Structures are given as structure tokens and as C-alpha cells.
Amino acid sequence: MKDGSRVVVVRPPFSESWAFFVRKFDIPNASLEQLVTGDNAELPIQLLSYLMKGSRITSITGSQGSGKTTLLMAMVGHIYPTYTLRVQEMAFELHLRNIYSRRNILSFRETERVTGQEGLDVQKKTDGTVNILGEVASDGVASWMIQMSQIASLFTVFTHHAKTFKDLVFSLRNSLLKSGVFQNEYIAEQQVVQTINFDIHMKRDASGNRYIERITECIPKEETTLLFKEEGTNTLKQMLGQLLDLNTEHYRRLNDRSAFVSRNIVEYRDGVYVAGAPISPQNVEEMSEQMSPQDADLFRDFVSVHWRNNYEY
Missing domain, CATH: 1.20.5 (Single alpha-helices involved in coiled-coils or other helix-helix interfaces)
Structure with a gap:
């Protein structure tokens, strides 16, 4: 619809009666400050901003209606404006060009003749710096997302319906196996965990309140011969x-x-956002390299304040 709402209509014989569903998105208020609330909400808000400025490959997971798409809209605002964005969706939902009209953004969607996998292949020829996937819902898109994250773009942000980080890794691993990209489970899992840097898990409680349950860092295991x-x-x-x-x-x-270790960097406990395990020194260094000098200094101060005595500069 014109306001960005998503409409689904069903009829017999597919359904027992005629029905339609309208899903609203609060596009004008798509900012992290509006979406992330609660005690010490500055912690996850600042971290999400630094993940985008640090060019981290990030997944946003959670059940339907937990706020993944809206959070993704808000996070895009913290990507450096000089980066070109290419968006792949099943249906136009993000409307990023309406929110960030002065930025180089182009969205693609699946059609009857163009699959999501073919759409991602075309994106490689459009000079995109950042790839955004509205939803990784098929094996083909999952396998292409892994491949493009490794070679075709600076970083990728995507959403997925996984309940835990382990479920996310296993789901993407199985997609690589089903699509025939890999034959060995362990090697496929290694490729997944070497691609994903952070996972943001959204949750909605019984009262309808949405919050970030955890922000998890993925650390691949390095085993010697x-x-x-x-x-x-x-x-x-x-x-x-x-x-x-x-x-x-x-x-x-x-x-x-297991080819990885997952650590919760930020957790939501009893209505308060708290710092958990420190960000790995490798990610801190790589993120700082991708930031402007001013943002890099602020980021180092940020990690020093919340995870004291874990870093040396």
C-alpha cells in the first residue's frame, strides 16, 4: 500500500473463507532511539550504530512480528552515507529510499521470472557496497548470501526467523548443503561462521513489548593440525x-x-540492558579500521567503558 503496509489476501479453496491481513510498519519513527527502549538502552543503541559503521556482517533474528524489519530500517541510517546500498526482498517492505531519499539505494524483489538467487547475481553488477536482504527464506538466497558476503560486498545485513544463534548457523549450513555448494557438513558450517560476525535477536513478550533479547558475537574456532x-x-x-x-x-x-563459539555481548535481563562478554579483540580492530578516525576513537572509548580491562591500545 501507499503507506508501506503489507497486505495478504486469501480466498477459498485455499482458505476456509475470504480473509485479508494488513501489516503496518511505523516508517516515520524508524529510529533506534524510538525502537530500543528500557533501562540502559544507550548500550545496545550505540553498539548497533558501531556495528554498521564498522561494516560487520550482521543478522537480525526473531519470530514474526518481533520487529526485525523495522529495526533493520533504523540500522541502515547508521551506515556511512558514502556507501551504495542494494536491497533484495521477497516483497517491497523496507522502503529505504523513502526514508533515506538522499542516498544511493536501489531495491530489487523476486518475480515470477526472476528468482531471488538471480536477483542477487544481478546485484553484483550494480556497484553496490552494502547488500541488504529483507529476509533469507530460501536455500538459494541463503547460499548466495554467504557467497556474496565473502567476495562481492563490503558487508551484508539480513533478517532470518531463527530462534537461537545455533539454529541460524545450522539453517544456513543446511541451505548450503541442499543447494549443492558444499557436500561436507563441517566445511559448510565453517563457511557460515566465518561469514557472520554478529546476531541481533529480537523478541516480543506477552504484553506486546518488543526488545533486543541479546546481541551475539560469532567467533570461529581455529584448530591446528x-x-x-x-x-x-x-x-x-x-x-x-x-x-x-x-x-x-x-x-x-x-x-x-562445532566450528564456532558464540558469546552474548549484550543481554536484556529483567528490563535492563547489560554488558556481557567483551567483543573479541579481532573484531574491535577490524571495526576500528572501517570507521572514520573520530568514530574509531569514540568506539574504543565505548568498549573501554563497558568492558573494562579487556583491551589494550
């Missing part, structure tokens, strides 16, 4: 001890096939 130390002076007892250690490590890796 198992080596057997060859020294001419080793005794038989020492060699058997090394062999036992190698076997123990081998079986540990077989039983623990």
Missing part, C-alpha cells in the same frame, strides 16, 4: 605418551564438531 613430535632422543615411553595425547585430541575433535 595434529602433529607428532619426532625427536631422535625420544624413549618408547615418551612416544607412547605422545600417541595417547594425539588419540585423545583426535576423539575430542570427533565428538566436538
